[in-house]
């Protein structure tokens with residue numbers, strides 16, 4: 608039930624730090640994660656298969672492993688037919704529901720090629736986990752809102768843990784995960800409401816980031832399209848000058864997602880947008896980007912740079928939520944969408 612909240616979406620965003628805590632604790636006490644780490648570590652190539660929001664979580668995982676020398680291929684589930692795997696490959700399927708048809712079909716085909724399949728889902732006894740060699744779970748609890756919120760943040764938490772174990776780095780930093788998400792939510796909610804209300808009357812906007820900020824930007828753009836019906840595109844910030852900037856005119860909203868990676872370059876991209884009179888907003892989970900006193904920026908406190916993606920999740924979800932609220936659309940039940948997509 609709504610328990611006094613206005614919508615499931617806001618309730619579920621508020622449940623996200625507890626969900627991240629439970630997910631990480633659950634996985635740490637799960638013998639299956641050791642099997643997953645072993646298989647992913649041994650594999651010649653790792654294919655990360657998912658759709659929508661789960662794909663964005665998969666991109667974060669993929670980037671982290673790629674930077675550590677692992678061959679990782681992120682696969683949009685509905686495009687799986689264009690790729691082949693073999694018995695030296697491992698597959699990681701990420702799906703909140705565990706029932707997404709595209710992801711399930713990809714899993715079955717890659718498994719029939721002899722590849723070892725690991726899944727990360729948020730329910731017990733779902734189809735995807737039942738076909739997997741190793742089934743891992745996030746522990747976000749039921750998510751009613753069609754927009755993935757706490758399940759995404761939990762996937763990111765789970766995948767930070769998994770990638771750290773594969774890389775062989777200390778996982779101590781994850782002790783702060785819950786606090787970082789909770790603080791980010793409370794610090795940003797007021798400002799995100801303001802941004803959400805300001806962009807609500809716009810028809811188009813950009814989300815720009817660098818490095819791990821790119822999948823976060825993609826997630827921010829997906830969320831606002833999904834529930835507020837505002838056209839939004841995400842780009843690696845440097846790519847914006849190769850075409851997208853042509854659309855930018857006075858007042859065009861551009862949200863910069865700053866993870867603290869290549870800050871000087873990102874700041875240049877910000878200045879480019881400001882010189883086109885874009886209406887820029889910066890959400891920083893790293894060093895401040897501010898180029899002048901005009902820049903609207905919030906700086907989140909993050910105890911370890913590896914936690915930046917977790918910190919950025921609530922603010923990006925909140926912008927979409929408040930934009931939907933301002934537009935009078937129902938964030939829990941967006942048109943044309945189902946919570947679980949069981950068709951191809």
Ligand code: M6R
Pocket residue numbers: 658659660661701702703704705706707710753754755756829830833946947948
């Ligand atoms: O259940 P899944 O994680 O497999 O679902 C994948 C997508 O359909 C899902 O993430 C969708 O993009 C969300 N509604 C986004 O908020």
